[in-house]
Amino acid sequence: MNALPTFPWLTLITLLPLAGALPCLLLRKSARDCRGVALATSVAVLGLTLWLGWEHCSGSGWYVIEDAAWVEHFGIRWTLGLDGLALTLIVLTALLSCGAHLLAWRITERVPFFLALLLIMESGFLGVFLALDLVLFYICWEVMLVPLFFLVGIWGREGRGRAALKAFLVTLCGSLLMLVGIIALYLLHGAQTGTYTFALRELLQHPLTGPAQYWVCGAFLAAFLIKAPLVPLHSWLIDAHTAAPVCGAVDLAGLLLKTGIYGLLRFGFPLFPDATRLWLPWLMIPALFGLFHAAWVAYRQTDLKRLAAYSSVSHLGLVVLGLAVWNATALEGAILLMLIHGVSAAALFAASGMIAARAGTTQLNELGGVWGRAPFLGGLFLLFGMASAGVPGLGNFVGEILILFGTFSAHPLIAAVAATTMVTTAVYMTGLLKAVLWGPPADDAVWADLTWREGWVLVPLALLIVWVGVYPEPFLAPLREPVQFLLTTVGTLSGGAP
């Protein structure tokens, strides 16, 4: 690391959306100006993240670390760090946020407030993915949640108040446990080594020993698995998804769920290697159960948004399975699937929102004939649906197959069971595509096909899905090192299920 103070790019990226939110709140008379400011901010963030990615794509270890004193009295520091894992996630965040701002053109009520919330949430996400201080991480973790509460609670469909409260309370339940865990970790680690710190990199060097680590680890896992969400803990997500406005759902599916998995990878597993080794194999059971349970429930849904939400839960089950197997192939696959699911699920939600806006309903039996009425939109919807179903040549397939390969090398039996998910997913996805794209239209209204603005949202996502499906190497390369780091920190698992 060079001694010269460099420009704090990461801090700039994290705080830029927050700075963009301010003029939105102050300029609230003119919705047009606000849209301009918000879109410009998110595009600027995207540009900066892409530039950072280009600059550091061949780097190793921590590409950039920014560290400054913050609340010294409590030992809280402003530490941001960028590695391959964080890089891929902040690019995803910036990309989906741009999409969300374009989609927000459809919102006509209280636009400035809406855009400000989207921007604050983007800052929260970026902070979560970059923070290397546990308390800073926790602060960002909550900051991203508050705007979501209002996005769902004010602009959502019917049942929004309940859904917003439920999502907020359930996820906060885990977060507060994590807060207690963070403080306990700080004190235990201090008692063990003599240095009291919330800095992740220092905490990693001397993992906790003794029985307390299991409790602390449990508190962290609770927060992350609720957010992920693992199956018995997933019902907040379904309601929030169903009630959320389109841009909210995009951020929810594309980013919020990823924070759970990211938290496991960055904090939950490496901080507690002993507990992780003990518990990881057991995670396979809820993961497998969730995979099939959510797929089955998705199959029975009659509402487009609910079906897509259950499909998300099912995919996240597969991601958790990949984590639980804990070898390089499965981990890389899990992270890749997490990323590409962020893209494909967000795209699916965005396209569903566009169809719903034209049809005025999300009930599957009232939809139909999109293929004939809006061919471009229908075609893209087909692509995203197929990507979710895991069709080879599209992004999700690469992640899924890597997870299955990795699983097979460790637990052939479980891999065989998990492989059937390709079939179950295909079953509900083809059902969905059939109901939406073909069949007789419900009325004779003429639909506008994809507008330019909608195209700017969907086409980049579609290209990305195809790119990852055909040539995933540029996306896997930055993940190798973080995965190796995880495997060496936690160690390999021995034994476990067949």
Added chain:
Amino acid sequence: MSGPELFALLPVLILAGGSIVWLMLGAFGLGYRTIVIGGVFSAATVALCAGLLPPATVEVTGLFGTGSYARFFTILWALAAALTLLLSLRYGANRHFGGGEYTALTLLAATGMALLSGATSLVGVFLGLELLSLAFYVLIAFNRDSAHSAEACIKYLVLGSVATAFLAFGIALIYAASGSFHLPEALAGVVSNGALHPLGLFGWLLVTVAVGFKTSLVPFHFWTPDVYQGAPAPVSGFLAAGSKGAVLAALVPLLAGFGPDWALLHPLVVGLTALTLIVGSLCALAQTNLKRMLAYSSIVQVGYLFIGFLAGNSGGFEAVVFYLVVYAVVTLGTFGVITSLSGSRAEVQDYDSLRGVGFRHPFRAATLTILLLSLAGIPATAGFIAKFGIFRAAIKGDFIGLTLLAVIASLVSLYYYLRPVLVMFTENNAEGNTLHPGNELEHAVLGVCLLATLLLGLYPGPLLDLIHGLF
């Protein structure tokens, strides 16, 4: 009283003197606005004076300290009084408050709080507490046209007198056991060979009851919702922030002086704290009236504060002082929003009357939202840092069970804090909007509270260092 003693007590004397001057000027017919603004200026002068004068080491007549700790709270309560008076300017004019009496009593209450926070003797505690209670007995009933206000006053008066009796008797017993009113000695005297003297124990129990009443610790909390609901909104805010805060501020040096023997009272306090958290949370859930909800929420907040007291020796006392500052700012702000939304008739209290506030009065709705989130302890607000300090001390002091209970209470609290928020952001279809648009002054005061809440949440370092220096 000697010259240096008077000089050391100067800020409090200005506060008390201001109270008398404005009362007299009111009697000579000066207008309401002039007097209230004058009161604001005298309170601000006190804060300035207490900040600029070097902390003294003299103890005034053996009753009140004048060190940096006492000065710190003199500033805080003077500023709280100033904010209360500013918020009351339009509210009181609409309701034909007498300017002289209102200003004088508010300043008198602040005097009592300042004395109480700096008390170094049980007699000082008694004097300060009675001074502030006397002022509040009248202030609570200031809405002469409101039956609720009168009811609140009677409740507070009757129960308050009982608490006073308990306090006086408790102090007498402690004196009997220890032979001293002065605090370190009065505390050391009741403990012999690691056990409490029976008379001393009984005395402390009675004092606990009195303190429990003033800080609305369960099961001495029954007056709280009625009084908060009935009192004029700015007075409720001042009562919640100041009266409670001053008692707790007086407890800090008292319990810190107790030393390790404080652990002898732990079982009792742990039980009361747990009960406070549980009962407060459960009662708050059912409320549909903003002021009553805030009353129960204040009960829960006291629960958190007592966790800080329990974990005092592991950084809890500092956490409590920080919490008190944050709580004062946030509480004055929340009641300020209610004041500002209320026109000349009834106050805005029911959730239903808050419908659509979020869209019609976005600034005040956003302020109330952020202040409520701060009460709930959501990050980026001061409430988070305050709660973080308490939790940190509690886990360090090995109060894991209480910490988990506090976590659950925080979770529950979010439900009752967010309910009015959701109502504010639902469309109001009914016609007839009775909400007052507020004026610039009120917006500015609320802006100050909001800014302080965010600033203390994002950059609490300086205040934390300042508090660290007080001990």
